Amino acid sequence: MKPVMALVGRANVGKSTLFNRLTRSRDALVADFAGLTRDRHYGNGKQGRHEYIVIDTGGFEPDVASGIYREMARQTQQAIAEADVVIFVVDVRAGVTAQDHDIAHYLRRAGKPCVLAANKAEGMQQDQGGKWAEFYELGLGTVHPVSAAHGQGIRSLVEMALEPLSPPDDGADAAARDMPDADGADGRTIRLAVAGRPNVGKSTLINTWLGEERLVAFDTPGTTRDAITVPFERNGQRFELVDTAGLRRKGKVFAAVEKFSVVKTLQAIESAHVVLLLLDASQGVTEQDAHIAGYILESGRAVVLAVNKWDATDDYQRQLLERSIETRLAFLKFASLHRISARKRQGLGPLWTAIVQAHKAATCKMSTPVLTRLLLEAVQFQSPQRQGLFRPKMRYAHQGGMNPPVIVIHGNGLEHVTDAYKRFLEGRFRKEFDLVGTPLRIELKTSHNPYVGEDRGGK
Structure with missing residues (x-):
């Protein structure tokens, strides 16, 4: 089994930048903005012949009582529980904060092996007096200076994290067997992107499929900001479930972070084998739903339509919804339509059948x-x-x-x-x-x- 490392720390200390450095990817959304990461984000890394799994987490506030930050804290606590070793990331230039002490206290109680990484240490010497000494107050042992942005100290950090853990059992051959099928053409792995407007229930649906609170689902539009990939298996068929950020109209996209989220969502749609377009039964088919459907069609992706929150509508609303689907989404007549309730687990069985059927049709061989x-x-x-x-x-x-x-x-x-x-x-x-x-x-x-x-x- 590959060892699992969880990156933990307060907001804006560089966890996602370190995640990208360790996985040699740009999968995690990075910007100079506190609280950007909210869900657990998994990736594969390798150093020498040693392979590992990295978990990126949002800013950790162990004692927060309610709100979306409480949901983010639950995601981080789950990552710590899954990890073999925790890399606690702090900001060497900002110094030790009260929140760093709270996180260190939680990690000591968790009892997991922990490595303290002092990020943003480019151009600094470790013998600069009190600047480094204050981090020993956290009671987590040696301070390891790194620069995630410049790649300094990363190799020694990984070696320190992996040292107490057993190496992989079978080396490269086992790793190759663990890797998902890249193209999905043989049916072993299907990349399924769940797309739609903000707050239609995309994260709730994936959590319902997984049977756990894997993604932050909160009753506020724009909760999901990055495209999060989750491996899943059902009836012997492997999937990669991709939760995407909700797409709003261009005129309502102002923040740079939200613009990056839109780009990640569009990239997720283009790289998917099947796209599940989720509609909100309580709001009907909007102009933005039609724009998203048009982009899916332009990308050439197989598509399945699902109307969520069907249980929250009356007969009159349902009739209006049926007519709006026939008129505004007439160009998707080839797609099957399903009425579901993600929260109540209604209609999910036929939905899976339609997803597999759409993938089979998209990869059909015709003589x-x-x-x-x-x-x-x-x-x-x-x-x-x-x-x-x-x-x-x-x-x-x-x-x-x-x-x-x-x-x-x-x-x-x-x-x-x-x-x-x-x-x-x-x-x-x-x-x-x-x-x-x-x-x-x-x-x-x-x-x-x-x-x-x-x-x-x-x-």
């Missing part, structure tokens, strides 16, 4: 003979519209890509094929291959006469 037969049968049933003296002639079709599926049709004069006829062909292909939940793209390629424009007359 050239079958596609060509379907194409010729469609043309025989209804020919494309004539343009002037000529009618477009379709000869054969083959698959040009997956996720989303792409069908390439070859022939002559295909630049005159109308959008209506392309939709007709799409319907025939969808019915044959049961392509529910995925966009389908049809590309037309016209063969050109090589002798056009060439003078073939005699001298």
Whole structure:
């Protein structure tokens, strides 16, 4: 088993920067803003032949009584419970604070091995008198100066953290087996991004699936700020659940942190295999829901629609919602629609079936003979519209890509094929291959006469 290290400390001491340094990634959102990280964020790191798991946490206030900071504290306490060793990060330039003492007291009571990392130590010497001595007041042993931003002291910090722990059992081969499937094409791992407007219940839904308070779910829009990935397995199928920040209209996105959150959400949608678009039954389908759906379609991701808080609406609201979905999300007719309640665990079984089905459709393999037969049968049933003296002639079709599926049709004069006829062909292909939940793209390629424009007359 890989050892687990939890990064703990008060807000804005550089935990997320250290997380990115240890995992050699940019997965954690970083900005000069206190309280940016709120959920537990996991990542894999490696030093030499030793591999480990790192947990990034939000600013820790052990004694806070209520509010979102209490939820953040619960996330940190869970990370400490899961960890084999805790790296307590402090700010060497700010010195020891009362909150640092509270955290140190909690860690001593927890009884976990702890390493004290004094961050932001670039350009400073450890023998600078009282600046370093005050950190020994915390009673956690030797102070290790590091600079997460510049990479100074990181190697010795990891060596100190891993020293009391057993090395990995099987080395690189075991690590390779532990790593999730990157592309999901063989069905072993499906990356599922949960997207939607703020406060529609994305974090609550993932917590319900996991059966624990894995993500901070709070009744305030904008609680989730980063895209958090959580591994999950159901009925032998592995998933990577990605909780995303709620997307608001551009005119309402002011803070730089929120702009970064939007970028991370869009990146999560593009890298997902399936996107679950969550709607709020109590508010109906808004213009912003339609914008998010349009971006998902433009990205070519498989999509499943789910209306959350269905139990909190009456018959009249439900009728209005059904009509608004038909009008504002008409371009997602290929996606299945599910009515759920994340808080009451209603409707979640069929939702999982639809997610797996959408992934299967997005990665469907279509043989050239079958596609060509379907194409010729469609043309025989209804020919494309004539343009002037000529009618477009379709000869054969083959698959040009997956996720989303792409069908390439070859022939002559295909630049005159109308959008209506392309939709007709799409319907025939969808019915044959049961392509529910995925966009389908049809590309037309016209063969050109090589002798056009060439003078073939005699001298």
